[in-house]
Amino acid sequence: xxxxxxxxxxxxxxxxxxxxxxxxxxxxxxxxxxxxxxxxxxxxxxxxxxxxxxxxxxxxxxxxxxxxxxxxxxxxxxxxxxxxxxxxxxxxxxxxxxxxxxxxxxxxxxxxxxxxxxxxxxxxxxxxxxxxxxxxxxxxxxxxxxxxxxxxxxxxxxxxxxxxxxxxxxxxxxxxxxxxxxxxxxxxxxxxxxxxxxxxxxxxxxxxxxxxxxxxxxxxxxxxxxxxxxxxxxxxxxxxxxxxxxxxxxxxxxxxxxxxxxxxxxxxxxxxxxxxxxxxxxxxxxxxxxxxxxxxxxxxxxxxxxxxxxxxxxxxxxxxxxxxxxxxxxxxxxxxxxxxxxxx
Amino acid sequence: xxxxxxxxxxxxxxxxxxxxxxxxxxxxxxxxxxxxxxxxxxxxxxxxxxxxxxxxxxxxxxxxxxxxxxxxxxxxxxxxxxxxxxxxxxxxxxxxxxxxxxxxxxxxxxxxxxxxxxxxxxxxxxxxxxxxxxxxxxxxxxxxxxxxxxxxxxxxxxxxxxxxxxxxxxxxxxxxxxxxxxxxxxxxxxxxxxxxxxxxxxxxxxxxxxxxxxxxxxxxxxxxxxxxxxxxxxxxxxxxxxxxxxxxxxxxxxxxxxxxxxxxxxxxxxxxxxxxxxxxxxxxxxxxxxxxxxxxxxxxxxxxxxxxxxxxxxxxxxxxxxxxxxxxxxxxxxxxxxxxxxxx
Numbered sequence: 001x002x003x004x005x006x007x008x009x010x011x012x013x014x015x016x017x018x019x020x021x022x023x024x025x026x027x028x029x030x031x032x033x034x035x036x037x038x039x040x041x042x043x044x045x046x047x048x049x050x051x052x053x054x055x056x057x058x059x060x061x062x063x064x065x066x067x068x069x070x071x072x073x074x075x076x077x078x079x080x081x082x083x084x085x086x087x088x089x090x091x092x093x094x095x096x097x098x099x100x101x102x103x104x105x106x107x108x109x110x111x112x113x114x115x116x117x118x119x120x121x122x123x124x125x126x127x128x129x130x131x132x133x134x135x136x137x138x139x140x141x142x143x144x145x146x147x148x149x150x151x152x153x154x155x156x157x158x159x160x161x162x163x164x165x166x167x168x169x170x171x172x173x174x175x176x177x178x179x180x181x182x183x184x185x186x187x188x189x190x191x192x193x194x195x196x197x198x199x200x201x202x203x204x205x206x207x208x209x210x211x212x213x214x215x216x217x218x219x220x221x222x223x224x225x226x227x228x229x230x231x232x233x234x235x236x237x238x239x240x241x242x243x244x245x246x247x248x249x250x251x252x253x254x255x256x257x258x259x260x261x262x263x264x265x266x267x268x269x270x271x272x273x274x275x276x277x278x279x280x281x282x283x284x285x286x287x288x289x290x291x292x293x294x295x296x297x298x299x300x301x302x303x304x305x306x307x308x309x310x311x312x313x314x315x316x317x318x319x320x321x322x323x324x325x326x327x328x329x330x331x332x333x334x335x336x337x338x339x340x341x342x343x344x
Numbered sequence: 345x346x347x348x349x350x351x352x353x354x355x356x357x358x359x360x361x362x363x364x365x366x367x368x369x370x371x372x373x374x375x376x377x378x379x380x381x382x383x384x385x386x387x388x389x390x391x392x393x394x395x396x397x398x399x400x401x402x403x404x405x406x407x408x409x410x411x412x413x414x415x416x417x418x419x420x421x422x423x424x425x426x427x428x429x430x431x432x433x434x435x436x437x438x439x440x441x442x443x444x445x446x447x448x449x450x451x452x453x454x455x456x457x458x459x460x461x462x463x464x465x466x467x468x469x470x471x472x473x474x475x476x477x478x479x480x481x482x483x484x485x486x487x488x489x490x491x492x493x494x495x496x497x498x499x500x501x502x503x504x505x506x507x508x509x510x511x512x513x514x515x516x517x518x519x520x521x522x523x524x525x526x527x528x529x530x531x532x533x534x535x536x537x538x539x540x541x542x543x544x545x546x547x548x549x550x551x552x553x554x555x556x557x558x559x560x561x562x563x564x565x566x567x568x569x570x571x572x573x574x575x576x577x578x579x580x581x582x583x584x585x586x587x588x589x590x591x592x593x594x595x596x597x598x599x600x601x602x603x604x605x606x607x608x609x610x611x612x613x614x615x616x617x618x619x620x621x622x623x624x625x626x627x628x629x630x631x632x633x634x635x636x637x638x639x640x641x642x643x644x645x646x647x648x649x650x651x652x653x654x655x656x657x658x659x660x661x662x663x664x665x666x667x668x669x670x671x672x673x674x675x676x677x678x679x680x681x682x683x684x685x686x687x688x
Contacts, residue, residue: 021647186653189637189646191535191559197638197646205647212651215535215637216561217593221658224595249561251568252600259599293533293559294541297643302533302541303365303549307556309530314565 002160002206004049005056007125012056016043017161021202032061032080039087039094042193046162047236047272048135051093052128054084058101059124062117073113077105077120089284090245090313092237092274097127131164134269134327138168139175142232142267142325146176150229151184153219156247157199158234158267168234168267170203172325177209184210186228188219190247192292192310216249223260231257232325235268242318242335243280244268248311254320263322270326270342280315288312346504346550348393349400351469356400360387361505365546376405376424383431383438386537390506391580391616392479395437396472398428402445403468406461417457421449421464433628434589434657436581436618441471475508478613478671482512483519486576486611486669490520494573495528497563497601500591501543502578502611512578512611514547516669521553528554530572532563534591536636536654560593567604575601576669579612586662586679587624588612592655598664607666614670614686624659632656 003026005014011030018041019025027043029035035057038044044053061080067073081098088094104123108116146152152173156162159170166174176183185204190196197213204211214222222228231253237245244250244266257264277283290308294300302308324331324339331338347370349358355374362385363369371387373379379401382388388397405424411417425442432438448467452460490496496517500506503514510518520527529548534540541557548555558566566572575597581589588594588610601608621627634652638644646652668675668683675682 022644188561189535191533191561194645201650202647205650210651212653213637213646214653215592216559217532217535217596218653218655218658220596220599221592221655222653224658248559248565252561252564252596255564255600255603256596259603293557296640297645299641299643300366301538301641302557303546306545306549307554309556309558309562309566311562311565314562314568 001165002203004161004164005044005053007056007128012053012060014038014044014053017045017199018042020198030060031064032057032084035060036083036087046157047091047093047234048131048163048168048269049161050088050091051097051271052131052164054094055097055101055124055127057084058098059121062120067113070108070111070113070116073116074105088286090236090286093271096271100127128164132166135163135166135168135171137327138267138269138325139166139171139178141330142172142265143175143179143181145230145265145323145325145330146172146181146183147229148181151186151227153186153188153222153228153231153253154200155188155196155233155250155253156190157195157203159200159203161199161203162234168269169232170200172232172265172267173209174207184212186212186214186219186222188216188249188253189213190249191216195247219253220256223256223262228262230263230265232265232267235266235272236313237283238266238268238273238324239277239280239283240275240336240339241279242321242324242333242339244316244321245280245283245285245313246316248314251314251316254316258320264320265323265325266321267325270328273339275343280317283315286312345509346547348505348508349388349397351400351472356397356404358382358388358397361389361543362386364542374404375408376401376428379404380427380431390501391435391437391578392475392507392512392613393505394432394435395441395615396475396508398438399441399445399468399471401428402442403465406464411457414452414455414457414460417460418449432630434580434630437615440615444471472508476510479507479510479512479515481671482611482613482669483510483515483522485674486516486609487519487523487525489574489609489667489669489674490516490525490527491573492525495530495571497530497532497566497572497575497597498544499532499540499577499594499597500534501539501547503544503547505543505547506578512613513576514544516576516609516611517553518551528556530556530558530563530566532560532593532597533557534593535560539591563597564600567600567606572606574607574609576609576611579610579616580657581627582612582617582668583621583624583627584619584680584683585623586665586668586677586683588660588665589624589627589629589657590660592658595658595660598660602664608664609667609669610665611669614672617683619687624661627659630656
C-alpha cells in the first residue's frame with residue numbers, strides 16, 4: 001500500500017507531495033515546528049492526513065518537552081498544540097486530532113511526564129491506524145453505491161495521499177474495484193495546486209485503476225455527453241446540517257451534477273463532521289497566496305501585478321448532496337437529523 | 345489601440361499570443377502556409393481573428409500564385425483556401441472568411457489574374473476593417489446590458505486579441521467603460537491554454553480596466569458569494585437555434601449563471617452564426633493535443649502515460665443564454681425566429 005506518512009522511532013516520515021508526480025521523495029521530520037511547516041506548505045494535505053500529521057507532530061513535540069513534572073509538561077505541550085492548530089483553518093480533522101491529543105494529556109491523572117509522552121505517541125499511532133481502518137469501512141459502504149461498469153468523476157485528491165492510506169473518495173472507488181467492479185475514473189486536474197493531475201492521476205495509475213485526466217472546466221462537457229455516472233469527492237469539513245466544505249471547484253461540480261441528474265456523493269469520516277457548526281457559511285475558508293494562481297510549478301502564467309482571488313475551498317449546500325458516506329454507513333437527507341444519529 | 349494582426353505590403357504582422365503575457369513579440373508572415381501553421385499553433389486565436397488571419401493568408405497565397413490566366417489562378421487559389429480551411433474545425437468565422445475570399449475570386453468576370461489578386465488583398469483588408477467596426481457596434485449595443493458599478497465574469501479571451509481589435513465580449517465591457525460606466529471584471533484563467541490568465545488579464549491591465557483573475561473552478565464560488573452581476577463571453581460558432589459553441593468551460597459557467605439567476609450574455613458578430621447548422625450538437629468540436637493538459641508552459645504536471653480528454657470547446661444550449669449581442673442589435677429567445685430576422 002502507498003504510504004503517505006508514518007511514525008518511526010526516529011521521527012515522522014512523510015511523502016513530499018509537492019514533488020509528485022515527478023518524484024516520490026520521503027522526508028523525515030523530527031520536530032513539531034517542521035511538521036507544522038509541512039502542513040502549511042502542503043508537503044502533506046487532505047483533511048484526514050492533516051489530522052494524522054498533526055497528531056504525530058504533537059507526539060514529536062511532546063517527546064522533546066523538558067519539564068519537571070506533569071503540570072509543567074502540560075503547559076509546554078499546550079504551545080505545541082497551539083502552533084499545530086494555527087497551520088490551516090478549514091480542515092476540521094486538524095482540530096479534531098489536536099483535541100484528541102489534548103484530552104490524552106489532560107486525562108492523565110497522576111501519570112508522570114514520561115508516561116504522558118508515551119501515551120501521546122500511542123494515541124498518534126492509534127489515530128493513524130484508525131484512519132486506514134475507517135477508510136476501508138467507508139470503501140465498503142460506498143462501494144454499494146457505485147455500479148459495475150460505471151464512470152466516476154472525482155475532484156482534487158481524496159485518496160491514499162489525503163489520508164493515512166486507502167483514501168476517502170478514492171477509498172470508495174477502491175472499495176468498488178476490490179469487490180470486482182469495473183470502474184473508470186475521470187479526474188479533475190484541480191487548479192490551482194493540481195492535486196487531481198499530480199496526485200489522483202498518479203495514485204490511480206499506480207493502482208492500475210482506469211483514469212482519464214481533464215481540466216476542471218471539462219467536467220460539465222463530459223456530463224453533458226453522458227460520460228459520468230456519479231461523482232464522489234472528499235470533504236474538509238461538514239457542518240451539522242450536511243453542508244460540505246471541500247476543495248475549491250467542488251461546488252460547481254455539485255451544481256453540474258444536479259443539472260444532469262447525476263448522484264453527488266461525499267465520502268468523509270465522522271472526524272470531518274463539525275457538529276459545532278450549524279451551516280456551511282459558518283465554516284472558515286482559507287484564502288491562500290496569490291502566486292498559486294499566477295504561477296504554475298514556478299512559472300508565471302499571468303501578468304505581473306494582476307489582482308487574484310484564491311479561496312482554497314468552497315461550500316456545497318446539502319441540497320446538492322445525494323449522500324454522505326461515512327465509516328458508520330451512508331447518510332441521506334434530512335441531514336440534520338441523520339447526521340446527529342451517527343454520533344449517538 | 346492594441347494590434348492583434350494587420351496587413352502590410354511586406355506581409356501579415358501578427359502578435360505571437362503564445363508568448364503573452366511574458367513578451368509581446370510581433371512576427372511577419374509572408375506565405376499562406378505559415379499563416380495556416382500560425383492558426384493551428386495558436387499564434388493567433390479567437391474566432392474573428394482567425395477569420396481575419398485566414399483572409400489575409402488567402403491574400404498572401406493569391407499574390408504568390410503563378411498562373412497564365414484567371415482560370416489557372418483560380419485552380420491554384422483553391423488549394424490555398426483548402427489548406428487554410430483545414431487548420432481548425434470549430435470557429436465558423438474561418439470558413440466564412442474563406443468563403444468571402446472565394447466569392448471574390450469566382451465573381452471576377454473577365455478580370456486578369458493580376459486584377460483578381462488586387463481585389464483579394466482589398467477584400468482581406470476590408471474584412472479586417474469591418475471586424476473592428478462590428479466590434480464597436482456590438483460594444484455599443486451590449487453596453488446597455490451592463491449596469492454601472494457592476495462586476496462581469498468572462499471566460500477565455502474574447503477581446504482585442506481574439507479579433508482585429510476592440511473585442512467581442514471585452515468589446516461589450518469596453519463599450520460600457522467608454523460610456524463612463526465603472527466595471528469590474530472577473531477573468532477565468534481558462535485551462536488548458538490559459539487565454540484568460542495570459543491574454544484577458546494582460547489586455548485589461550493594459551487598458552486599466554479593473555480585473556481579478558481566478559481559476560476556472562472558482563467562478564461558482566464567486567457567484568455563490570454574490571460577487572458576479574452578469575457573464576459575457578464570446579463564441580466560436582452559434583447554431584441557427586442559438587446554441588453556442590465556445591471555449592471549453594463556457595457551458596459550466598452558463599449552468600452556474602442559471603443556478604444563481606445571473607444573466608449570461610454571448611457577444612458575437614453575424615459571421616459567427618452558422619445558419620446551416622440547426623442545433624449545437626451539429627457543431628464539430630476540435631479535440632486538441634493531450635500535452636495541452638499534461639503540460640503547462642512546457643512543464644509536465646501529470647504522470648507520464650496518463651489518459652487525457654482535451655475538447656477545445658463545449659456547447660451551451662440556447663435555454664441558458666439570456667441574450668446574444670450582435671452588430672445588428674441584441675437578440676433574445678425565441679432564438680430560431682429572432683436570429684433568422686437578423687439575416688433578412
